[in-house]
Amino acid sequence: SQTIHQWPATLVQPVGSPLSLECTVEGTSNPNLYWYRQAAGRGLQLLFYSVGIGQISSEVPQNLSASRPQDRQFILSSKKLLLSDSGFYLCAWSVDISYEQYFGPGTRLTVT
Amino acid sequence: AQTVTQSQPEMSVQEAETVTLSCTYDTSENNYYLFWYKQPPSRQMILVIRQEAYKQQNATENRFSVNFQKAAKSFSLKISDSQLGDTAMYFCAFMTTDSWGKFQFGAGTQVVVTP
Numbered sequence: 306s307q308t309i310h311q312w313p314a315t316l317v318q319p320v321g322s323p324l325s326l327e328c329t330v331e332g333t334s335n336p337n338l339y340w341y342r343q344a345a346g347r348g349l350q351l352l353f354y355s356v357g358i359g360q361i362s363s364e365v366p367q368n369l370s371a372s373r374p375q376d377r378q379f380i381l382s383s384k385k386l387l388l389s390d391s392g393f394y395l396c397a398w399s400v401d402i403s404y405e406q407y408f409g410p411g412t413r414l415t416v417t
Numbered sequence: 418a419q420t421v422t423q424s425q426p427e428m429s430v431q432e433a434e435t436v437t438l439s440c441t442y443d444t445s446e447n448n449y450y451l452f453w454y455k456q457p458p459s460r461q462m463i464l465v466i467r468q469e470a471y472k473q474q475n476a477t478e479n480r481f482s483v484n485f486q487k488a489a490k491s492f493s494l495k496i497s498d499s500q501l502g503d504t505a506m507y508f509c510a511f512m513t514t515d516s517w518g519k520f521q522f523g524a525g526t527q528v529v530v531t532p
Contacts, residue, residue, distance in 0.1 A: 337518050348508060348522040349462075364519070393460060399518050405452055406520065408462035 307332035311396050311409035319417055324369075324383040326412050328396030331377065336398040338379040339406060340371055343393040355379060391416045419444045421511050423523035430499045431531050437484075438494045438526045440509030448514040451485065451492045456525075457505040465507070468492065499530045 308331045318324060330336050337356050341349040351364045353371035361371050368387060372380045379396055393413050397406040420443045430436035442451070453465040468476045468485050475483050480500075484493045496503055509523040 339518070348524045349520070350522075351519055354519060395462060397462070401518075404518075405450075405464050405467050406518065407464070408454075411460050411462075413460075 307398075307407065309396060309398055309407060309409040311394075311412050313412060314410065315413045315415075317415045317417060318386050320388055321385045324381070324386050324390070324414070326381040326394055326396075326414075328379040328381075328409055329377055330398045333377070333398070333400060335376060336400060338373065339397040339399075340379065340381050341395040341397065343395060343411075345392070349395065353381070386416045388416050390414065419446070419511055419513065419521045421509055421521050421523040423507075423509055423526050425526045426524075427527040427529065429529045429531060430496070432499055432501060434499055435495060435497045436499060436528060438496075438507055438509075438528070440492045440494070440523055442490050442492065442509075442511045442521075444490070444511065444513065446513045446515075450512045450514070451483075452510040452512070452520070453481070453483070453492075453494045454508045454510060454522075455503075455505040456508065457502075462508075466494070496528070501530050501532065504528060504530045 310329050339354045340352040343349050355361050355373045369383050395411045396409040399406045422441045449470045451468045454462050455465050456462050466476050466478045466481050480497045482495045506525045506527050508525045510520045512520050
């Protein structure tokens with residue numbers, strides 16, 4: 306069966322510090338991968354998606370970036386965090402672009 | 418651009434009762450998919466049900482069923498025999514077949530099931 310992992314589960318970082326959130330998927334090959342952000346009490350906003358290694362599409366221009374160094378690994382990064390980067394970050398995968406997405410447990414990021 | 422609207426920020430229902438959540442969407446596309454996800458207090462997003470736009474038959478999944486009205490662009494979720502474990506935020510999501518799996522989510526409806 307397929308599983309998706311995210312770490313860390315929670316993170317508190319000062320403004321201006323770097324960020325690296327990791328997402329890995331097990332039990333499937335060549336998944337489509339997605340990063341979402343959920344602000345408190347709000348819906349999900351798609352940040353990045355990837356249909357293959359090294360292929361990253363950005364949905365929202367901001368100081369975040371994403372990379373996919375391996376088939377089942379998706380990383381969300383920032384060189385300098387802003388207060389507005391606080392939120393709940395969810396990674397998701399799908400077997401095909403026409404299929405439902407399965408979400409990881411999420412990372413709660415607080416920028417202080 | 419596609420938009421998804423959930424007009425009910427919060428709904429309360431007693432155990433064993435039925436609650437219906439509304440969702441409307443706006444699109445000019447003819448081929449698309451609709452989903453309902455639930456997010457319990459753990460914040461894990463869980464797929465509840467999926468509907469293909471080309472199917473006239475409404476999807477059902479145990480106690481969860483949808484009323485899909487394509488012409489009206491409406492996709493409501495009915496939770497029957499509500500259980501305490503159904504307490505969660507429910508999100509309606511929309512995806513076109515040519516959007517590379519990019520979901521458009523509604524703002525969510527908080528469902529609270531009371532004993």
